[in-house]
Amino acid sequence: MAPLLDEFEIHPLSGSLFSAGGHPVVFTNSALLMLLAVMCASLLMMVGMRRRALVPGRFQMAAESIYNMIVDMVEGAAGKHAEPFVPFVFSIFVFILFCNVLGLIPYSFTVTSQIIVNFSLAIFLFIVIIITGFVRHGVRFFALFAPPAPKVMLPFMIVVEFLSFVVRPFSLSIRLFANMMAGHILLQVFAGMVASLLAAGWLSGFSVLPLLADVGITGFELFVALLQAYIYAILSAVYLRDAIEMH
Amino acid sequence: MSGLTPKPPIPTFRAGFKGMTGDPERNRLDDLAARIDKAGAKPAQPEGTEAGDRFGLAKAGRMGFDFVATVMVCGAVGFLVDRQLGTRPWVMLGLLLAGFVAGLANMWRALGGYEQGIGWKPKAEDGNRKTED
Numbered sequence: 406m407a408p409l410l411d412e413f414e415i416h417p418l419s420g421s422l423f424s425a426g427g428h429p430v431v432f433t434n435s436a437l438l439m440l441l442a443v444m445c446a447s448l449l450m451m452v453g454m455r456r457r458a459l460v461p462g463r464f465q466m467a468a469e470s471i472y473n474m475i476v477d478m479v480e481g482a483a484g485k486h487a488e489p490f491v492p493f494v495f496s497i498f499v500f501i502l503f504c505n506v507l508g509l510i511p512y513s514f515t516v517t518s519q520i521i522v523n524f525s526l527a528i529f530l531f532i533v534i535i536i537t538g539f540v541r542h543g544v545r546f547f548a549l550f551a552p553p554a555p556k557v558m559l560p561f562m563i564v565v566e567f568l569s570f571v572v573r574p575f576s577l578s579i580r581l582f583a584n585m586m587a588g589h590i591l592l593q594v595f596a597g598m599v600a601s602l603l604a605a606g607w608l609s610g611f612s613v614l615p616l617l618a619d620v621g622i623t624g625f626e627l628f629v630a631l632l633q634a635y636i637y638a639i640l641s642a643v644y645l646r647d648a649i650e651m652h
Numbered sequence: 653m654s655g656l657t658p659k660p661p662i663p664t665f666r667a668g669f670k671g672m673t674g675d676p677e678r679n680r681l682d683d684l685a686a687r688i689d690k691a692g693a694k695p696a697q698p699e700g701t702e703a704g705d706r707f708g709l710a711k712a713g714r715m716g717f718d719f720v721a722t723v724m725v726c727g728a729v730g731f732l733v734d735r736q737l738g739t740r741p742w743v744m745l746g747l748l749l750a751g752f753v754a755g756l757a758n759m760w761r762a763l764g765g766y767e768q769g770i771g772w773k774p775k776a777e778d779g780n781r782k783t784e785d
Contacts, residue, residue, distance in 0.1 A: 460684070561753075568726060568747075568754040576721035580714065636714055 409593060413518050413586065434514045435522070442503035442516065450499075471499065475638065482642035484650050490642070493533065497526060498638035505585060505630030509623065517633075518585040523578035530641050531574050538648035549647060577640055584633050588626045595619040715762060719755040726751025 418437060421429035453468025461469060475495045479487050501517060508515025516522050538546035550566040551559065595615045602612035730744030737743070 459681075564750055565754045565757050568722070568750055569758050572722045572725045572751070572754070575725040576718050579721050579725075580717050583717075640714070 409590060409597075412514070412589060412593065415514075415519070435516055435519060438504065438507055438514045438516045439522075442500055442507055445503050445507065446499045471495075478639055479642045479645075482639055483646040486649050487642065487645060490645050490649075494638050494641050494645075497530070497641055498634055501526075501581070501637050502631065502634035505634055506627070508585065508589070509626055509630060515585050515589060517581050518589060520578055520582040523581045523637075524574065526637075527574035527577045530577075530644065534644055534648040537645070538651075541649065542651055545651070546648070549651060573644060577637065581633050581637055584629055588622070588629055592619060592622055592626065595622060711762075715759060718762075719759050722755035722758065723748060723751045726754070 415433045415435050417431040417433050419432040421431055423430050449464065450468050453464040453466075456462065456465065458465060472495065475498055476491055479491050479494050483490065504516040504522075507513055508517065535546075538549070542548075550563050550570070552562050552566060554562045595618050598615040599612045599619070602615065603609050726747040727744060730747035733743045733747075734740040
């Protein structure tokens with residue numbers, strides 16, 4: 406059985422391109438899959454919007470429904486004034502969606518199973534939120550951490566609210582990472598069971614059971630890939646709401 | 653639309669223009685528009701569902717996770733701070749406790765329909781619920 410975590414390993418596909426801060430920068434399989442995800446997303450949008458037909462074809466339908474879903478979602482979760490952020494949330498959603506789905510292809514690599522990728526996206530989101538908050542509300546943005554509460558409780562409430570805010574990028578990135586990693590490990594464990602059972606003499610007939618389970622789990626993982634991209638996007642919108650409209 | 657006869661020139665707009673009833677293409681399009689409108693009409697949302705939260709599963713999935721993640725992140729940060737300052741285990745214990753409280757508060761807030769915003773804001777589109785009840 407192949408070592409369980411092999412598929413999450415990053416390995417270089419090129420030599421050192423240039424060095425940044427004393428570290429060599431190389432093109433890795435992770436970078437390749439990210440590039441592919443961006444290309445697939447751009448392709449879907451460009452092909453989908455090429456004809457702009459009144460009666461949409463398949464690709465136009467797909468592109469339009471994703472767009473409409475994000476617009477509805479941002480408006481519902483972040484309020485009416487959130488319109489400028491639709492492209493931002495849309496990009497996050499489509500990028501994560503394609504990374505998740507491309508990762509399901511055998512022998513490819515799941516970018517979103519790397520916590521640092523998710524964390525970079527989340528930190529970027531939070532920089533946007535903080536800047537938006539200060540631009541829109543100035544120093545009053547700090548009032549976010551002071552909910553209406555009795556004076557005695559206020560210090561505790563401020564600590565609690567501050568922690569809630571700080572923890573968000575972490576929970577956002579850990580959730581996506583844990584979901585993707587767990588799903589892929591599960592797939593591999595069942596695939597390993599197929600292999601072990603095939604080599605187990607008279608028990609080999611039972612190997613069809615984990616195989617069937619793997620087929621089912623693959624379908625479920627496709628659902629998880631969609632759902633996690635959706636959760637990431639809707640939480641981005643929900644968090645943006647704090648910066649856009651305060652009390 | 654390859655099987656159709658070549659389109660007649662589009663008529664210019666006039667006051668009182670109601671669509672040329674004699675134009676089959678135009679009729680087809682009007683009919684299509686009506687059918688699209690009918691198909692796209694949203695069913696009335698049941699009372700109490702959150703707008704913008706299509707999958708209830710999405711909400712359920714993040715509820716428990718947020719709580720655990722809050723406690724774990726606080727504990728980890730506390731551990732690192734302790735190691736730097738040599739104050740083991742006090743900062744970690746304090747942050748774990750605070751993380752527990754924050755996680756519970758967030759869960760309570762999300763369940764109470766305040767969504768996930770920070771601060772006990774009035775409920776969306778309701779306006780008259782100010783603080784916790």
